[in-house]
Amino acid sequence: MTAPPVRRIALDRHPRVVSPFEQVDGAGNGQGTAAGATAVASPTARRRAARPTTAAAERMRLESVSLAYGERWVVRDVSLPVRQGEVLALIGASGSGKTTLLRSLNRLTEITAGAGRAGRITLDGDEIHEIEVNALRRRVTMVFQQPNPFPMSIFENVAYALREAPIGSGSRPPRRRRLRRSQLEPAVREALRRAGLHEEVGDDLDRPAMALSGGQQQRLCIARALAADPEVLLLDEPCSALDPISTAVIEELIVGLRESVAVVIVTHNLQQAQRVADHVAFMHLGELVEYGTAEQVFDEPRRQRTRDYIGGAFG
Amino acid sequence: MATAQPAAEPALEMVRPRRETTAAWPLVDRLAYLLCWAVGIGLCLVALGIVALMFVKGISELHLKLLVEAPSASLHQTQSGGFSTPIVGTLVVTAIGTLVAVPIAVALAAWLNEYGRPRWLARAVESGVETIAGIPSIVLALFGLLLFARPFFGFLSGSTNNGAVTGQSFLVAGLVMGILAIPLVAATVSEGFQQLPRRLREASFALGKTRTTTTRRVLLPAMRPAIASGTVLGMGRIIGDTAIIWILLGGTLHNTPVGSTPILKTLRGTGSTLTSYVFSNAAGEGNSPQKAYAAAFVLLLIVLGLNALVTRLSGGRSLYTTRWGAKR
Amino acid sequence: MHRRDAARDRRVELLLGALAVGVIALIVLILVTVLVNGWPSFSANGLHWFGPGGDVVTQFRAMQSSIPLPGHSIYYFRAWPLIWGTLLTTVGAVLIALVVSTLTAIFLTEFAPLPVQRVLLPVVRLLAGVPSVIYGLVGIVALVPWINENLISDGRKQSVAYVVQLNGASLSTAIVILTVMILPIMVALTANALTAVPPAWREGSAALGVNRWRTIWRVSLRAARPAIAAGTVLATARALGEAIMIAMVSGGRPFEANPLDGLTFLFEPVETLASGILEEFGGETNTPIGHTAYAMGAVLLFSAAMLSFTSWVVRRRLRRYGVGG
Numbered sequence: 031m032t033a034p035p036v037r038r039i040a041l042d043r044h045p046r047v048v049s050p051f052e053q054v055d056g057a058g059n060g061q062g063t064a065a066g067a068t069a070v071a072s073p074t075a076r077r078r079a080a081r082p083t084t085a086a087a088e089r090m091r092l093e094s095v096s097l098a099y100g101e102r103w104v105v106r107d108v109s110l111p112v113r114q115g116e117v118l119a120l121i122g123a124s125g126s127g128k129t130t131l132l133r134s135l136n137r138l139t140e141i142t143a144g145a146g147r148a149g150r151i152t153l154d155g156d157e158i159h160e161i162e163v164n165a166l167r168r169r170v171t172m173v174f175q176q177p178n179p180f181p182m183s184i185f186e187n188v189a190y191a192l193r194e195a196p197i198g199s200g201s202r203p204p205r206r207r208r209l210r211r212s213q214l215e216p217a218v219r220e221a222l223r224r225a226g227l228h229e230e231v232g233d234d235l236d237r238p239a240m241a242l243s244g245g246q247q248q249r250l251c252i253a254r255a256l257a258a259d260p261e262v263l264l265l266d267e268p269c270s271a272l273d274p275i276s277t278a279v280i281e282e283l284i285v286g287l288r289e290s291v292a293v294v295i296v297t298h299n300l301q302q303a304q305r306v307a308d309h310v311a312f313m314h315l316g317e318l319v320e321y322g323t324a325e326q327v328f329d330e331p332r333r334q335r336t337r338d339y340i341g342g343a344f345g
Numbered sequence: 346m347a348t349a350q351p352a353a354e355p356a357l358e359m360v361r362p363r364r365e366t367t368a369a370w371p372l373v374d375r376l377a378y379l380l381c382w383a384v385g386i387g388l389c390l391v392a393l394g395i396v397a398l399m400f401v402k403g404i405s406e407l408h409l410k411l412l413v414e415a416p417s418a419s420l421h422q423t424q425s426g427g428f429s430t431p432i433v434g435t436l437v438v439t440a441i442g443t444l445v446a447v448p449i450a451v452a453l454a455a456w457l458n459e460y461g462r463p464r465w466l467a468r469a470v471e472s473g474v475e476t477i478a479g480i481p482s483i484v485l486a487l488f489g490l491l492l493f494a495r496p497f498f499g500f501l502s503g504s505t506n507n508g509a510v511t512g513q514s515f516l517v518a519g520l521v522m523g524i525l526a527i528p529l530v531a532a533t534v535s536e537g538f539q540q541l542p543r544r545l546r547e548a549s550f551a552l553g554k555t556r557t558t559t560t561r562r563v564l565l566p567a568m569r570p571a572i573a574s575g576t577v578l579g580m581g582r583i584i585g586d587t588a589i590i591w592i593l594l595g596g597t598l599h600n601t602p603v604g605s606t607p608i609l610k611t612l613r614g615t616g617s618t619l620t621s622y623v624f625s626n627a628a629g630e631g632n633s634p635q636k637a638y639a640a641a642f643v644l645l646l647i648v649l650g651l652n653a654l655v656t657r658l659s660g661g662r663s664l665y666t667t668r669w670g671a672k673r
Numbered sequence: 674m675h676r677r678d679a680a681r682d683r684r685v686e687l688l689l690g691a692l693a694v695g696v697i698a699l700i701v702l703i704l705v706t707v708l709v710n711g712w713p714s715f716s717a718n719g720l721h722w723f724g725p726g727g728d729v730v731t732q733f734r735a736m737q738s739s740i741p742l743p744g745h746s747i748y749y750f751r752a753w754p755l756i757w758g759t760l761l762t763t764v765g766a767v768l769i770a771l772v773v774s775t776l777t778a779i780f781l782t783e784f785a786p787l788p789v790q791r792v793l794l795p796v797v798r799l800l801a802g803v804p805s806v807i808y809g810l811v812g813i814v815a816l817v818p819w820i821n822e823n824l825i826s827d828g829r830k831q832s833v834a835y836v837v838q839l840n841g842a843s844l845s846t847a848i849v850i851l852t853v854m855i856l857p858i859m860v861a862l863t864a865n866a867l868t869a870v871p872p873a874w875r876e877g878s879a880a881l882g883v884n885r886w887r888t889i890w891r892v893s894l895r896a897a898r899p900a901i902a903a904g905t906v907l908a909t910a911r912a913l914g915e916a917i918m919i920a921m922v923s924g925g926r927p928f929e930a931n932p933l934d935g936l937t938f939l940f941e942p943v944e945t946l947a948s949g950i951l952e953e954f955g956g957e958t959n960t961p962i963g964h965t966a967y968a969m970g971a972v973l974l975f976s977a978a979m980l981s982f983t984s985w986v987v988r989r990r991l992r993r994y995g996v997g998g
Contacts, residue, residue: 136880141879167879167881174873174876180874180877180878180891180892190878194882194883194891195882
């Protein structure tokens with residue numbers, strides 16, 4: 031599978047308030063820099079240049095997936111693809127089932143007693159309920175809304191997934207690797223680099239993780255999730271507890287990551303979805319109302335309900 | 346399973362996921378899991394076994410007359426005498442100890458939480474109370490003997506034939522038991538102070554009341570449950586201790602009064618409690634294990650009762666939110 | 674009115690403060706008086722007080738009869754068998770209890786089905802309040818005879834009969850009952866700490882593909898470390914100071930149990946510092962036996978103070994990684 035073409039986010043040099051239904055001319059937008067972490071998110075929406083369609087590799091597929099807690103269906107009949115090389119945003123109001131859907135992708139819904147499901151979810155063609163659950167979660171990792179670094183040093187946090195990954199599979203029972211620090215360190219630093227945290231903490235990795243700021247902790251959690259080289263990265267409103275600067279940093283990060291992992295992000299922040307997403311799935315009351323590219327959903331929504339949501343009629 | 350949904354939906358076949366099985370875990374993890382189960386069940390069996398043993402033996406050996414008859418010094422211990430005297434002894438020592446410990450502990454807790462200046466002194470006192478909690482009771486008993494065997498304290502106990510003060514009596518034992526119980530009561534009461542909402546104090550100060558008045562009139566009444574449960578915890582500690590009794594109460598089978606003042610003469614004299622009775626009958630010269638079982642059973646019932654009382658008083662909070670015998 | 678109130682307030686504060694200072698004075702008093710009364714024993718023996726050298730029972734008898742052993746003063750005393758006994762029982766019980774209590778707490782909070790949990794946790798708490806003399810009773814009437822009949826063969830008894838009598842009251846009995854005695858506290862503290870671990874960590878670990886046991890082992894236990902440490906120190910203090918129960922089940926003979934004896938080692942009687950005081954001390958503070966007993970008490974006191982200090986240090990260090998103390 032060839033890597034999709036490198037894209038840059040086109041940033042408005044002079045951002046202006048744009049209603050989602052207005053067409054913006056393709057010209058007249060300056061080239062933003064991907065490294066501009068100081069490009070503070072303006073409260074207005076930024077539009078991106080149209081993306082040339084490329085067949086991106088499909089990583090996961092949801093087919094008629096329904097999820098229930100107890101006797102109540104919270105997600106009904108959702109079918110979606112999750113592709114590598116793009117960011118899929120799940121948007122919708124509270125209670126729309128988007129978080130539940132996200133959590134079903136790595137079978138985290140099973141932790142709750144009384145959860146039920148119907149339909150099929152596959153990862154690289156394999157039904158995920160037939161893969162061993164911990165093996166699945168190493169390939170499909172998740173970052174949560176509240177940063178939750180473990181009470182250990184930065185190094186130990188990132189190395190956690192690496193240490194706990196047993197090698198060997200199939201018929202032989204898995205063993206656990208006993209790795210020395212020198213063997214783990216390159217992978218840890220690489221993960222920190224991918225999460226954009228290495229510059230800030232690379233000098234002393236033995237500091238307690240709890241001493242970091244909120245934004246740094248969240249990036250640490252992203253690094254931790256990336257350490258074991260997952261195929262899919264799930265993000266559950268990762269920036270909602272963070273300040274705008276940290277949010278911008280992480281959004282840059284997310285876009286940069288999509289080349290190597292499939293990213294699914296749940297967000298209730300429409301502007302964030304507009305900034306980072308390639309494909310968008312809008313959910314309402316458990317149903318998939320609309321799915322399409324970001325341009326389609328935000329500029330030319332096909333359903334009235336989508337229009338209402340994007341226009342702010344409810345939320 | 347079909348559910349009642351607004352729109353007419355075909356019934357969807359729901360699959361309920363199973364809990365994570367250990368089948369796919371590495372061998373080491375499965376062994377650890379089994380080990381936890383084995384140890385857990387094993388320990389609980391042991392615990393239940395001990396309780397069951399005490400109950401079965403105790404009930405079989407306990408006759409009502411044992412509770413009301415005084416012990417008799419007789420060779421046929423299995424036939425004669427009960428342990429009413431040790432029961433009274435337990436009550437007396439506990440009463441004295443509690444009377445000593447509770448006011449001091451409450452005053453200490455009040456000072457630590459409401460006044461507490463200068464700061465270094467408050468920290469020192471906190472560590473101090475925790476240190477007392479760590480002192481073995483037998484060492485406290487030794488200290489008590491040293492202190493109260495002085496002629497100055499002669500009024501608290503009796504004297505031996507050559508005129509030396511024995512330093513062994515109910516009063517002495519009770520006082521030292523009080524010292525023993527102070528840390529536990531103080532810890533409970535202190536936690537009670539900390540859990541009182543700030544607005545109580547703020548409201549009182551806003552009305553111009555002094556700290557003393559606030560503490561006395563506003564806080565202490567609100568502290569009744571904490572003081573009550575602290576008292577009961579302290580009583581439990583006192584009732585259960587044997588070393589202090591053995592050294593400071595003389596371990597005589599009957600109460601041996603000293604002097605002639607009523608009541609005071611018994612308090613100044615030696616005697617025994619349930620704990621020393623069990624000890625001497627199980628291991629010492631008394632050697633009547635049946636009665637030891639019976640007395641131990643009574644002791645256990647008392648402790649159980651106190652435990653239940655504490656749980657009721659503190660609304661379900663157990664012995665361990667304030668650590669047994671030690672201040673947090 | 675105000676001034677009178679303020680003055681009274683100050684008086685009360687001073688009074689209470691004096692009481693608080695009194696507490697510190699009491700501790701100092703305890704330390705000083707016990708040490709002073711034990712001093713004659715220390716000064717007569719020097720540092721050898723802690724060392725080996727002869728049979729403790731003989732030494733006590735000499736003191737009792739006021740006939741000093743040939744070549745030594747009346748205060749001659751070598752406490753090593755008692756110290757050794759204390760070390761064996763305390764360290765043995767605490768180590769076993771540490772492992773057992775951690776596993777049990779994990780079982781109770783993570784793996785046990787809910788009805789089991791609901792029954793067992795109160796039972797554990799109940800056991801912590803049981804007086805030690807009852808444990809001693811159970812030991813002496815149930816465990817000692819059982820060990821005597823089932824674990825100590827006649828051959829074994831013969832093999833050491835010329836030195837000591839084996840009758841089941843022994844090191845192993847003491848360790849077993851001591852372990853059972855300190856377990857409830859440790860289980861309760863550890864279980865409390867485990868249930869207090871933030872669910873976010875557990876969820877985060879699960880989401881990384883780490884199974885439940887490894888999550889408990891690497892995250893929950895780590896978060897519970899301060900509580901486990903505190904419980905261990907508390908239990909050690911309790912084990913160290915336990916006199917009555919040990920006196921009932923350990924054989925009452927200050928015998929220096931020898932690990933080189935092989936399995937017999939476990940069945941040899943021991944005596945600890947605390948139980949030794951209980952057994953030998955009669956009540957006169959001014960006799961050689963009295964001074965010796967107070968010297969032993971001073972050693973216990975010092976150990977208890979060291980334990981308190983250790984607990985404080987450990988809690989401070991573990992606070993660094995963001996877990997509660």
